[in-house]
Amino acid sequence: MNSENTKETDDSLNRVADTAAALLQEQRESIDAAMLSRLNQARQNALMEMDRKPPVLSALWSWVPVGVVAMMALLVAGVAFNVLRLDPVVQPMEAPQTVKSSPDIPNLEMMFADEGLDMLEELDFYLWLEEEQTTGKLYYSYEVVT
Amino acid sequence: MTVTTGTVTDWAATPEWFADTAAKESALKKRQAMDLFLAGIERRGFQMARIAIGDPDEALDLVQDAMIKLVQNYSDKPEAEWQPLFFRILKNRIIDHHRRGNVRNRVVAWFKPKGDGDEVYDPVALAPGHVSDQPDHRLGNADAIEALEQAMKVLPERQLQAFMLRTIEGMDVATTAEVMGCSEGSVKTHLSRALHKLRDLLEDYRPDGCSGPSCD
Numbered sequence: 001m002n003s004e005n006t007k008e009t010d011d012s013l014n015r016v017a018d019t020a021a022a023l024l025q026e027q028r029e030s031i032d033a034a035m036l037s038r039l040n041q042a043r044q045n046a047l048m049e050m051d052r053k054p055p056v057l058s059a060l061w062s063w064v065p066v067g068v069v070a071m072m073a074l075l076v077a078g079v080a081f082n083v084l085r086l087d088p089v090v091q092p093m094e095a096p097q098t099v100k101s102s103p104d105i106p107n108l109e110m111m112f113a114d115e116g117l118d119m120l121e122e123l124d125f126y127l128w129l130e131e132e133q134t135t136g137k138l139y140y141s142y143e144v145v146t
Numbered sequence: 147m148t149v150t151t152g153t154v155t156d157w158a159a160t161p162e163w164f165a166d167t168a169a170k171e172s173a174l175k176k177r178q179a180m181d182l183f184l185a186g187i188e189r190r191g192f193q194m195a196r197i198a199i200g201d202p203d204e205a206l207d208l209v210q211d212a213m214i215k216l217v218q219n220y221s222d223k224p225e226a227e228w229q230p231l232f233f234r235i236l237k238n239r240i241i242d243h244h245r246r247g248n249v250r251n252r253v254v255a256w257f258k259p260k261g262d263g264d265e266v267y268d269p270v271a272l273a274p275g276h277v278s279d280q281p282d283h284r285l286g287n288a289d290a291i292e293a294l295e296q297a298m299k300v301l302p303e304r305q306l307q308a309f310m311l312r313t314i315e316g317m318d319v320a321t322t323a324e325v326m327g328c329s330e331g332s333v334k335t336h337l338s339r340a341l342h343k344l345r346d347l348l349e350d351y352r353p354d355g356c357s358g359p360s361c362d
Contacts, residue, residue: 012345013338013342013345016345016348017312017341019348020294020309020313020344020348021313021314023287023290023291023294024193024291024294024313024314026287026291027193027291027295028189028190028193031189031193035192035206036189038206039188039189039192039209040188042188042206042209042210042213043181043184043188043213045210045213045214046184046210046213046214046216047177047180047181047184047217049214049218050176050177050180050221051177
């Protein structure tokens with residue numbers, strides 16, 4: 001009996017829902033032309049927003065704020081790091097220690113001296129050039145050196 | 147790979163050209179899909195907003211706002227998600243509108259002198275009259291639609307949402323729960339209460355003119 005009453009109620013409510021849906025459908029179909037035109041315009045306005053977004057980068061736009069924040073965080077960290085490095089109170093500079101050469105300990109200066117090798121080779125030339133200019137023998141480059 | 151003709155580079159045959167063309171075609175298809183979706187949903191969205199807030203111009207603004215937000219923030223989502231997303235946005239806009247209205251009414255009430263005979267919102271007065279008050283109970287669909295709309299305006303907000311999403315939109319319980327931000331059990335409860343109230347209020351507008359449980 002109870003199940004029959006429940007079924008009756010459900011059927012009754014379903015009929016209410018169906019009737020309401022049909023009436024609302026009829027109401028939608030009777031919307032006047034002026035309002036339909038305005039709805040169409042609203043839709044076009046919304047689609048214009050889609051045209052503004054570049055298609056290739058559309059997926060990346062959402063990352064722009066995150067990227068900006070990340071860059072700013074890196075910038076702040078970099079500045080803070082440099083400030084701390086230059087601050088003598090925070091990190092007192094220690095005097096560089098000379099490395100004593102020994103057969104067991106490789107000479108690090110020799111090992112990392114490649115980048116200055118070219119300049120060292122031309123060092124004699126630069127010293128000679130300076131000497132000539134100082135003595136006046138070589139004042140202008142196109143002068144005959146005597 | 148670049149195809150070189152003499153000293154002129156033919157960009158049209160480059161991978162970049164193909165990628166760019168494919169991207170543009172994809173964007174065009176998405177736009178067409180969004181256009182079709184919005185065209186299919188605009189009337190239902192407008193109807194829902196108008197029943198919820200009353201004023202058709204403001205309802206149109208809410209619908210346009212919801213469309214723009216959907217396009218701006220969710221156009222990259224799968225198409226199957228657009229419907230619940232749109233109605234969730236619209237629902238939130240309607241709630242915001244009601245809240246602004248409540249705040250405005252309170253502010254106006256503070257400044258308004260008392261004893262002006264303010265109209266009190268009376269849901270019973272707004273309900274349609276009993277069929278016995280009318281000589282002919284077959285009043286036609288226009289009056290039935292009007293009666294239905296008046297009855298829906300009387301419903302509490304959550305019941306109205308559940309009713310419209312399930313009945314007008316045909317959403318299943320799970321999707322309705324997602325849009326409303328509640329459990330499926332709450333959706334069923336809200337809908338059941340809404341239908342009971344509407345049945346009582348619309349009893350006089352049954353197509354066959356019958357009323358009462360004996361007609362079920």
